[in-house]
Amino acid sequence: MNKDSKDFLFKLLKTPSPTGFEVPIQRVVQARMKKYADYIETDVHGNLIVGINTKAKRRVMLAGHCDQIGFMVRHIDHNGCIFVDPLGGIDATVVPGTRATIYTDKGQIHGVFGRKPIHLQTGEERSRPKFDLKDMWIDIGAKDQKEAQKLVEIGTPVTYELNVLELRNDYISSPGLDDKVGLFIVMEALRLCARSRLSVALYAVSTVQEEVGLRGATTSAYGVDPHVGIAVDVTFSSDNPGANPTKSSPCILGKGPGIYSGPNINPIVEEQLKKVAKAKRIPYQPLPSSRLLGNDARAMQATRAGVAAACLGIPNRYMHTPVEVCHLKDLENSAKLLAEFAKQLGERTNLKPR
Numbered sequence: 001m002n003k004d005s006k007d008f009l010f011k012l013l014k015t016p017s018p019t020g021f022e023v024p025i026q027r028v029v030q031a032r033m034k035k036y037a038d039y040i041e042t043d044v045h046g047n048l049i050v051g052i053n054t055k056a057k058r059r060v061m062l063a064g065h066c067d068q069i070g071f072m073v074r075h076i077d078h079n080g081c082i083f084v085d086p087l088g089g090i091d092a093t094v095v096p097g098t099r100a101t102i103y104t105d106k107g108q109i110h111g112v113f114g115r116k117p118i119h120l121q122t123g124e125e126r127s128r129p130k131f132d133l134k135d136m137w138i139d140i141g142a143k144d145q146k147e148a149q150k151l152v153e154i155g156t157p158v159t160y161e162l163n164v165l166e167l168r169n170d171y172i173s174s175p176g177l178d179d180k181v182g183l184f185i186v187m188e189a190l191r192l193c194a195r196s197r198l199s200v201a202l203y204a205v206s207t208v209q210e211e212v213g214l215r216g217a218t219t220s221a222y223g224v225d226p227h228v229g230i231a232v233d234v235t236f237s238s239d240n241p242g243a244n245p246t247k248s249s250p251c252i253l254g255k256g257p258g259i260y261s262g263p264n265i266n267p268i269v270e271e272q273l274k275k276v277a278k279a280k281r282i283p284y285q286p287l288p289s290s291r292l293l294g295n296d297a298r299a300m301q302a303t304r305a306g307v308a309a310a311c312l313g314i315p316n317r318y319m320h321t322p323v324e325v326c327h328l329k330d331l332e333n334s335a336k337l338l339a340e341f342a343k344q345l346g347e348r349t350n351l352k353p354r
Contacts, residue, residue, distance in 0.1 A: 001332055012028060012184055013177070013180055016159050018087045019069050019087040019088050019208075022067050022206075029048050036194040038052045045219045045220070047208055047216045049203055049220060050204045052193060052202050056198065056199065058227050059201045059228075060200050060228040061307075062205065062230050063186065063206045063231045064183035064184070064185060065183065065209075065211070066207065068180065071123075073157075081114070081139055081180045082111065082146035082152060083336050085314075086212070088212060089211065092136070093322060096321055097114075098140050098160055098161070102157075103159075104152055104156055106151070106154075110141040112139050113136050113139075114138075115137075152192055162174070170329055176324070177326050178316060179233050182233045185334045186338065188331075189204065189334075189338035195202070199346050200347065203224050214296055217300055218299040227307065228308045228351065229309045230341075231295050233312075233314070234313070234314045235287065236319060237316055239315075249286065251315050253315045255283055256285055257313065258284070258312065260287045260313060261288050262288055264301055266351060268353065268354075269308050269351065270310055272349075276340045279336045287313050295311065308351040
């Protein structure tokens with residue numbers, strides 16, 4: 001991955017974007033993409049819509065959600081300990097002992113998640129541990145409630161400490177890879193097309209509030225009104241001891257994006273993505289899904305009179321934890337695949353299943 005693109009990716013990963021508080025990351029995306037865009041606008045919901053060749057009649061929308069799971073401050077006790085509610089699907093079992101960042105109007109405040117130590121737990125609590133976010137708190141080192149309340153207001157957003165750890169062989173680990181890698185990919189795909197002659201209008205959308213009901217994709221797709229809608233999101237990898245090979249198809253980091261098939265997917269778009277991948281020698285993995293997907297593809301497909309939907313799944317380990325893992329090559333190959341797909345798509349390509 002070239003240095004400019006990698007710097008953009010790492011800046012996304014280090015920028016907070018808990019669900020409902022996505023403005024900081026949208027500013028990062030806008031600053032990056034304005035030099036490539038014919039059209040760039042934020043809608044009333046907070047989605048950032050970037051477009052090129054926008055006068056073309058056929059519209060293609062690429063969606064990657066910018067929101068990450070996080071927390072919101074709900075209570076500060078007499079000790080100055082801060083209690084939070086989840087924003088999105090928090091796995092409470094991985095929370096104790098992690099570092100947190102609270103984003104106040106006056107700046108960032110660092111803290112750690114604490115809970116009752118094992119020494120003070122009852123025998124039943126040890127043998128049958130119960131992980132409930134309500135039994136955990138953030139310790140910022142405040143002397144008491146009065147000091148903490150001067151620093152932190154109720155309703156303030158929180159994330160795990162944001163950082164990027166570069167592992168061996170082009171693997172990276174970070175909170176929020178779900179789905180900042182998808183956001184990165186759709187914007188990179190548009191960048192790769194910016195100086196190409198397209199037959200279609202191409203929109204890359206940084207959608208909001210996916211983690212709480214696909215809300216940003218629902219509203220932005222209604223506004224863009226695309227003929228083709230492709231979501232890019234992470235998916236569960238099978239190359240780790242926690243995977244069950246009998247319950248899911250193989251999905252391996254570094255082997256390319258997964259191309260979904262099933263009722264959520266337009267078969268013509270799926271076929272074209274695979275055809276382009278083979279022609280351009282871009283590795284991919286088949287991902288069958290007998291159910292509707294739990295990402296932006298689901299929202300786009302049912303927009304207005306219907307959209308020819310598809311989805312790329314980026315292999316991800318340890319989803320919804322502070323140490324998610326992806327492979328840089330999968331990101332590069334996904335952006336290249338989407339760019340090549342957009343370049344070959346014709347204005348009159350028949351998208352109706354036949």
